[in-house]
Amino acid sequence: MMGNYQGYQKYKDSGVEWLGDIPEHWEAVGLTKYLQSLVDYRGKTPEKTKDGIFLVTAKNIKNGIIDYSLSQEFIKEDEYDEIMRRGKPEIGDVLLTTEAPLGEVANVDNTNIALAQRVIKMRGKIGVLYNYFLKYWILGASFSQNIQSLCTGSTALGIKASKLCLLKVVLPPLNEQEKIAQFLDYKTKQIDELIKKKETLIEKLDEKRTAIISHAVTKGLDSSVPIKDSGIEWLGDIPKHWKIIPIKRFSQIYDCKHKTVSFVDDGIPVASIAQVQNFYIDLLIAKMTTKEEFIEMIEGGRKPQNGDIILSRNATVGASAIVQDDLFCMGQDVCLIRPVKANSVFLNYNFLAFFTKSQIDTCLLGSTFKRINVEEVKNLLICLPLLEEQKQIAQYLDQKTAQIDQQKAKIKQAIELLKEYRTSLITNAVTGKIDVSQIAIPSPQKPQPQKG
Template sequence: MALENIESWTGRAIETASTFEGEGVAFKKGDILFGKLRPYLAKVHLTETDGEAVGDLWALRHQKHVDPCFAAYQLLEPGFIDRVNGSTTGAKMPRAEWGFVGSIKVPTPPLEEQTAIAIFLDRETARIDGLIKKKGRFIELLKEKRAALITHAVTKGIDAGVPMKDSGQDWLGQIPEHWDTVPPTALFTESKERAHEGDQMLSATQKYGVIPLEEFEALEQRQVTMAVTNLDKRKHTEIGDFVISMRSMDGGLERARAVGSVRSSYSVLRCGPEVEGRFFGYLLKSSLYIQALRLTTSFIRDGQDMNFSHFRKVKLPRVPVDEQIRIADHIDRETARIDGLVAKTDRSIELLKEKRSTLITAAVTGKIDVRNAA
């Protein structure tokens, strides 16, 4: 199928009144909402009712010789999005201008062919979206399994036949009979050692642990505001130390992967001889421990920081070091297998998204004839 008619995008931006204060747009059924801020996000929505929306949006109304569903797919076509994105102004908040977007030339087949293309794409993209959704749910289940595996291993052990006993701690419940529960101070000491001269700045992150600030910026591809005051009060951190930060309430304690210094408001924990770092790395980020840690503080009410005083309130299991090593090895092995499945499924989702985009491009530009298929 060759699309011979090439014309400017066959819709127009609608100047509409809105009851919203500030930016907002009113639209009618069949209008297409298009995000003019950061257009690379491809925010395109074909409306099914009249209504109003808040945001940096255009309400685009198709002309009579255009099928609105086909027009929506035209706006989603990656080549179109790339051209719009390339025209934006503003570094931090790039916006497109309708004067440019409205003049972009697009293939425009007869109306009946537009409808056939739209029907075909509706069916095929729905099929692909269904597969993506199933794979996304599979990833969620794998992550739930991963978390459950870790929590069970660090609180119950990995020996199925071992006798159990009540730990006396609500968050732990039953534990192996040969384990004890002890105050955290029996296993860790708080270090208040000041930063050394030349210490690199470390960033305490839930995603990567405690790593150099420069490494965090490179991984996240963004800049972080560096501290410029109270540098002499920063705390020295060694590899393997644990750090308590404000984020510990949500994601547990972070383990240091490098030597350097952290903020003075953070608490630094040194491991004692009965601590295997990997085992407690998993334990102190497990869901049950995080819930127990949250119960030690009410800083939503009084604004207090989370620190060593909260940490010491939650008793911890004392496990033979050789068993800690076996448990950590087991978790490393099993989580690596699960992480491999997650990565493989993530890649298959990316391939499906690429297929979806390629299909839309081929259909709306006439590279494939879908009339019979539709």
């Protein structure tokens, strides 16, 4: 049982090992038995256009809905009938992604759409299978666990329509399906609103974190010191004893070797943009190269040393991390900054500050590919106090960011618990472990007439 929810009075063996017992008046059947149609849109990729009929791809289907903002692709209106000849969508139809990502599901909420590859459309038989109940069945943990056993593929797991037909579904009577779906609509909306509020809190903490860093590395910690005009309009005043100088004046900067190394199962890690996280280099997800190629990649001063900074120049432009004692070499699209007359931690915080980010954004303007070249990195301006003050600011920011990160971690943990509860509630409701069919769902309040 879950909290205050009760189970049904009588249960029976479902005949399906992974389902266990189900309510006595429910039945476990093959998924396709009560489907009116099942259409797999696998085939030739349609030609994309700038406007026309919206093409729903696997990317658009997430968290139980079609999110039209996640990917925006269109097909020609005069090609719609041909592309959708296997079956046009109707309101309520269930869409399931078959690969990349696998197992996302949503109900159709707009008939003026086309469906892309890696999407299967299902429609329950009228009077037997309620499409909105089917969506929740797919969202439950039971379906997710069993779809994995039927998947194929070496690089990306996927499922074919023929395999999908082998899956079982537990069905209560139609009116009960409708009540369960209505209950889950109401409860998941409540949970999702809570999650959204907590995600907003994280966004605000991120903004606060950036603001604290930005102020500290451009204004310092002592507001009583004399100030001067920085000469940069959007930077404003800075402490009088600070200097604004390009990174190349106090650091050695080395570009990566423009070479793709061969990878091996057991060797020396190669750190590219994917490995550069905020403040640390994640070598656990790095590919490996041979000792011979490692030696070639570290030529010319390129061997990362403790205190160096690895900066991403492509895709995640501006992400930076401090080198510890790990042995690795640079891969593609990163560069190495070796502070000579500056504190590494202080300098690394600068890449998280508005001042430096704004300069990087200016370099990216008009660029087709979001990347920054090494010469532009060398000329990035930094507000530089004396070394001892840099250390003090770095220590202050370590303390402040740690406090914020702890707050974020607690909120993220709460979000994960809410998501787990959401999945558990759905799973228990659609498998009959709890009886929600008699629970009254509040009707949406009608707006009160205005008093004139």
